[in-house]
Structure formats: structure tokens, C-alpha cells
Amino acid sequence: MAGRGSRLRPHTLTVPKPLIPVAGKPIVHRLVSDIAKVLGEPIEEIAFILGDPAFFGDEVVESLQELAQDLGAKASIYRQDEPLGTGHAIMSAKPSLEGPAVIAYADTLIRADFDLDKDADSVIWVKQVDRPEAYGVVQLNEKKEIVELVEKPKKFVSDLAVIGIYYFKDVSVLRDELQFVLENDIMNGGEYQINDGIKRMMDKGMKFVTGKVDEWMDCGNKEVTVETNQRMLAFLEKDGERLISDSAKTENANIIEPCFIGENVVLKNTTVGPYVSVGADTVIENSTVKNSLIQSNSIIKNANLDNAMIGNHVRYNGNFETISIGDYSVLE
Template identity: 20%
Template sequence: MGSSEEKVVAVIMVGGPTKGTRFRPLSLNIPKPLFPLAGQPMVHHPISACKRIPNLAQIYLVGFYEEREFALYVSSISNELKIPVRYLREDKPHGSAGGLYNFRDLIMEDSPSHIFLLNCDVCCSFPLPEMLEAHKKYGGMGTILVIKVSAESASQFGELIADPETEELLHYTEKPETFVSDLINCGVYVFTPEVFTAIQGVSSQRKDRANLRRVSSFEALQSATRSLPTDYVRLDQDILSPLAGKKQLYTYETRDFWEQIKTPGMSLKCSGLYLAQFRFTSPDLLASGDGTKNATFLGDVYVHPSAKVHPTAKIGPNVSISANARIGPGVRLISCIILDGVEIMENAVVINAIVGWKSTIGRWSRVQASGDYNAKLGVTILGESVGVEDEVVVTNSIVLPNKTLNVSVQEEIIL
């Protein structure tokens, strides 16, 4: 089969209602994958990265959300990218590898030579064409995107050891208790269809074990793994770890940015990373102005075409302003996400914050935070339709939807 005909498909795991609890109060309104980073839904960034894969036939989104929650987005993005995007709803948890296997017939519809698997809550530059090239050179069943991180933070992720010469994956362990390596799994993979055989192998082994009437003492010790449903297969523990060192899996290291988007604070950081990337990939999406006819924009700023920004406002760096927002005279915005329909009145200041849909911030008010993206209250978050009255200061706080603040608050969660 000539390389011209080899088709590739991409599968993006978007999770579901059981997940995203750490993303409240923002996920109360909108599925986490559709929350805007740099003015585009979170899932849009991996999807548009897939567009650069040669011979891409289809993109599948797999998750637990109701199909109607994604219907509008899926149809508009399919039209925009001229590539079919389909949402596939999981009926029950199958594990990261089991979820892929569950839809194997659909995924294999186009007889792809390669399958990309991405996680929606990963923020990176997604070097997918480069990974595919490397993978073809290595051979084997799969290639994993990896990155070097600090030794202190490595234990929060899957740590791995790769051969420095061949890039072969030699050892893989998920969130180890003792330090293994500063190389971690980025949650972006390319596989050949053989991955389905490997997943099926794990299921079959489980079935066989379950059928053994007499449980040996060794099996009894392993009852934790035995109690997993036979069709629940985890990519990391059940596929990557056992296949390490068998010339099946290889690594591709990114030297670009990489983050995991687990909390609202991280979404603000990642919005900034994507805005900075726009400078190279889509400079047309960044606002510009020097305060004469337009507002003054500093650094990377995205403004939705329908938003109104007063010429005396000063915006940036790392600011994203969504549809129908109104930014008044003398307003100062730094490192923040302003969602649809927000109104910010004159001389108000917003720093290190996410301002929820249809919220209002009064004159001379301040909504601010320290900007420690990992801290629980390092970013101030206003839920939907929160009113901050004139001359009120909100610092390092989370305010749930439909509240009105007429006194200043600091380090509080207002329910």
C-alpha cells in the first residue's frame, strides 16, 4: 500500500460528567472540553493540531457527555476544518484503552494505518506529524509523546525510562512512590491497529483468570486486579507497563510547552500558552492596537469580534475576551479570561481571574489574585451571573453563580 493511500484517524478522549469536579464552578455551565482557552474551546486545540496530520480521514471524540452537548460544536468544527468529526458516547467506564477498543469497529472503518490517541485536558503544541514520522522510523506498535519535568513534579505523572540511543520505552510506571525518571508521559500517542490485539489480549487473560474456579494464594493476593471488569483496560498499567522493553513502544520527546488542565487555575495558565502559540500559528487571532482608535493591547490578547472594548482600556498580556463582552473606559485587564456577555465598568481592574458568563464588575472595583496557578485560591473565579458592585475588591476567592458582592472579600469561597 503506497504511503499516499495510508489513512490516519485521531481519537480524542474528552472524559465526562464523573470527571471535571475539580473544574467547578466553571464546569457547572459547560462541559469542560468546551470551556474556552485563548478564545477557542479546550478541545479545539488538539482538534486543530490533528488537521496537520497527513492523510487524516476522521476525528473521533470519545466521552461520557450527552451527545446533544457536543452536537453543535461537532457540526461547526467539521465544516470549518473540512474533516469529519464524530462524537462517540461511552455507555460505561472501560478504562483509557478499553474505551478505544469499545469503538474499534468505527475507528477501523477507514482501514487506517495509524491511530492517534490524545487527551483533551492536555495543553501542548501537539507535534503530531513529527511524531508520526518518528514512529514510522522506529517501527513497533506505538510511540508516546514524552517531556522532561522537574524531579519534584514527576511523581504526579507516568514516569518512564527510554533508551537514549533508540528511544525505545524500557520501563513505565504510573505515579510511582519513589523517583524513577524525570521523563513523563504527555498523554499523546500514535499506534498501529495492533494496539487492538494487545487490548484484547488483556481482556482475554482476565476472562481466563475469572474462569479459574480454584484461586491460588497468589491470585488471592492479586484480587485487586482480578476484580476489574474484563473489558476495563487501562492504557498505562495494562498496556504500556507490560509492553515496555519488548521493542513495541517508543518515545518522542517534546521540548515545547506541556501542561495538564485539571483546575480552573491551570486553564488560565494554558490559555496564555495557547495565546503565545498563536503568534506563530494564527497571528490573525491576536488583537492589536496602541490606544489611538483601539484600546492598548500589550502582549498576547484575543478579543472576540462581537466584544466591545473602549479605546481607553488597557488590555494584556494573556487576556482572552469572549463574545458580547463590554469593557468600559479606563479598564485594566491582566492575565484573565472574560467569558460571554460580561460587563466591566469604568476604571475596574481584573488581574489573574476568570470572570464567568454574564457577570458584571462595577466602577473602580478590583477582581484579583496572586496568580499561583496551582494553589486552590491562586486565581479568582466568578461563576455565572455574579455581580460585583462599585468599589468592591475581590481577592483570591471563588464565587459561585448568581451571587452579588457589595463588600470586599479575601481568600473566601462564596457558596
């Protein structure tokens, strides 16, 4: 989670992308909790790879330590000082790269039942996609084992896209191969990639298989983050999760579920939903809001919002519809 999330600006100018709440919970918290749930095995340690301490500061570290503690695990914090690729980022956590491990990129959400193939050296989770040429995909042999990783293939290889979640029976093997990649300056696109370590493992005859996810939800930019919020709310409603805080106050207000309504939210002369998340201590008056993400401590008045994303501590009074407003903005 070391990147700056430039595609999700302005929302990531003040908050790291993995800490942007979706359906009421930060992306990385939801991802780690979901992986822990579907693994069904005790987790000893969660290593978080962060970027610049000026951006990923003490508050971020404390939040991640609490996340790990809630899952009964030790939190280890590492820094990637330069944006030199996925392989370089993983090697920033070199002291933790031992034993069985899951590696995940913290800007994606999933719904899945993990079924680990204990005979495989690694599992790479994939999702069937309509446009494989836009993704990195896996190539399989007749045994359904992965024999190649192909980035944005011009000719059809498969329609199984790599989603950025990997399991290694012993991650120290990947560590040693990535060490070779770094020492020998093997770069693709000017960066050290996890794929180059994986390909070296494949060349040595190690067994890689696919894992399937039911849902793969991206949080790369504003449009897909709003869509992910919508899909996640639907899943949580189906799971029977309580999404509306008891401390929320309503006056002549209508909530069309599914919605997440945080603590001490005030809704007055307003219709909210469906598919709206509202962060704690936000006030919405004389408005209609649907299919939108509004974070905490904001004041929204006289709005007609659809497909909107609004940050923290925003003051907004107006009749625009599809908007994207970062933290501490004022439009009155």
C-alpha cells in the first residue's frame, strides 16, 4: 500500500487510498479482514508496506496496528522509499518473508471462498474478464497449472486476469528469487516486478495453480470506487450486516436501503439511497442522494447527487449532480 493513489485524486491528496472508506470501512481493513475470514487459519503476522512517512504517518500506522491486533496478529510496518515496482515493494518487507504467506495489493476488494491447494507451491487468484487484453493474465497447461504470466496480451492467451492476491507455501522462495532480480537489475517498465520472481520459480519447476474469486472490485479511480461501494453494500445487506448506526438522527428523512449511515449522521428533509455511504458526523439537509460516497464531518445542503464522491470536512451547497470533491473543500 505504498502508492499515492494518483488516479483517485483529489480524495487521495490527504488520505492514502487504502484508507479511503468504502461501505463504512477503509479499503485495506476490509480486504485484510475478508482474507483472514476466508483463509480460516490463524494469522501470526501482517506486514504492511507503506510509502513516505510524511503521508503514511503515525495515525495510519496506529490504525494498521489496531487492525492486526483485532485479528490476533502482530503488525510489522515497512517503508518502500522509492516507487520501484511490486517486486521492490515486497522486498521492503524482507525480514517477514518466511513461511506460508498471502501477498495482496491494497486497492482491491474481493468476495471469495479460498480453497488452498496444499500440493501447490503457489496460488494466484484470478477472475474471468471480458477484455483480457487490458489485464495481466495467466496461461495454463493441460493440467490447469499456470505456466506463464502475460501482461496485456495482444493475442488471446486466456481470459483469467490476475487480481493481485497470491499465496506462497513458503514465501522465502519468492524472496530469494526477487533478491536475484534486484541484484541483477532485472527491470520491466523501469521497475522490479513480482512477476520476474514468479517466472524464476516457474522455471525451476514449481507448481502454480489458480484460485477463483466470486467478485473482484477495484478502487482505482472515482467511478469504479463508487461502483464498488454500491456492490459492497449489496453484499453486506445480503449478509445481514447492520449498516445504519443507532446514533444517526433523522428528521423528515427517507433512507432507501442498502445504505451505510455512520455514527451521529444527521439527515433532515432528505432522501438517501439506494447505495449511499455516509461517514460519521456528516449532516445532509434538503437533499436527494443516491449511489454516492460521502465521508465524515461534511455538511451537504440543497444537493441532488448521483454517482458522487465527497471527502471529509467538506461544505457543499449546490445543485450539481455527478461530482468528486476532496477533503476540506468548500462549495457554497
